[in-house]
Amino acid sequence: MFRGFLAALGFLTRFGPAAGAREADFAASVAWFPAVGLVLGGVAVAPAQALYGGSPWVCAWLVVVLDLWATRGLHADGLADVADAWGSMARGERFFEIMKDSRVGAFGAMGLFAVLAGKLVLFAALFESGRGWAVVFSFVVGRACVVWLMGMTRHLGRPGLGRLFLDGARPGVMAAALGTAAVVGVFLVPGRGLVLALVCGAAVAAMLSGLARSRGAVNGDFLGACIVLGEVAACLGMLA
Template identity: 45%
Template sequence: MTLPPVLRGARAATTFLTRVPVGGFPYAEADWRWASAWFPFVGAGLGAVQAAAWLLVDRGGALVAASVVVALGLLLTGAFHEDGLADTADALGGAFDRARLFEILKDSRIGAFGAAALIVVLVLRIALLARLDAAAPVALVLTQCLSRVPPIWLMVALPYVTQGGSRSRPVAQAALPQALLGSVWPALSLAVAHAAGAVSAAEAAAML
């Protein structure tokens, strides 16, 4: 039985955002187009794995647990977001025109701005997670899910930045159906968290 593109998009999203082997190749362009709708779902899954890891190692202290969880996140995603952060920091810090900016973005090497941004963000991530302490597991699931919704709406609202060919272009061709489906997952996550007593109704409403 062949799955429709909207469901195959879940596997495409997992392949795009993580290093978790899920098979399903080759993906059609329609599958990649639906991938963005599943970004928050995949994020919640990543957060759940990290939350479980936190609960396993938190006896070593919040700082140890935070460090392990951040390292696990890098392993699961292949440092996907951190790579983008470093590229963006290098481009914004070292480019003075549009052509140079895209040249730096495509360069696989890391520069001073990228390295500095990575250090600051990773240290802050560990410190803030450690400060959350017992609330960290729930925060990991919710933030990993909620933070992946705005990019979908940005892809709907804004044109693709370049006209040339790109492997990620089909993923960025999101439309209203993808954005609406993508917005369902945070609502479900918050509903589950509220039912479990992890967040209050007011907190859930504020996050939405």
């Protein structure tokens, strides 16, 4: 159990040991994704609140930067790749060829700007309304969303690291991810905001699942995109 948590921490952040992971660790780590979101959110939000609690925009910017540093920008990179491939209107293997291109195209740049600017604005709004700890919850929801995306697309995995995670997203793990997010939300965002955050996050997972089905497969870029879009969706739900 502890090895699964450490593996998830290493896969999703720079806080855990990424080297030396066995193939079985990928699947075992999936159940711990929401818990890693809680750790990452706490590490990003706590110093921002402590140092700049009276300046919501500074807090928000610092959380965005710490998030990019802690995740090595991998999830944001996945979003850019999915945005480029989606914007091209390509299908089949061409869709995934565009994803693999290391160059960022116009749609990727627009997607990154929209999401990072969106996180900055939404985080600032939560800090300004005195709900800074709700930002932590958005990190939990984003990682619960990706567990659900993996569960809905387990049969669509392409060769690569992303495929190794899919086997871990079994129905029991999906239920546990939702339960973990709900329990954390009771403490951080009770009431209507909790429900709307989860509903908006589920919509993101469903949207990306539909895109993967229409293109015939899912890969690691989809998973990264789901995490960041799930964070944005959760914030929108909490602020609705």
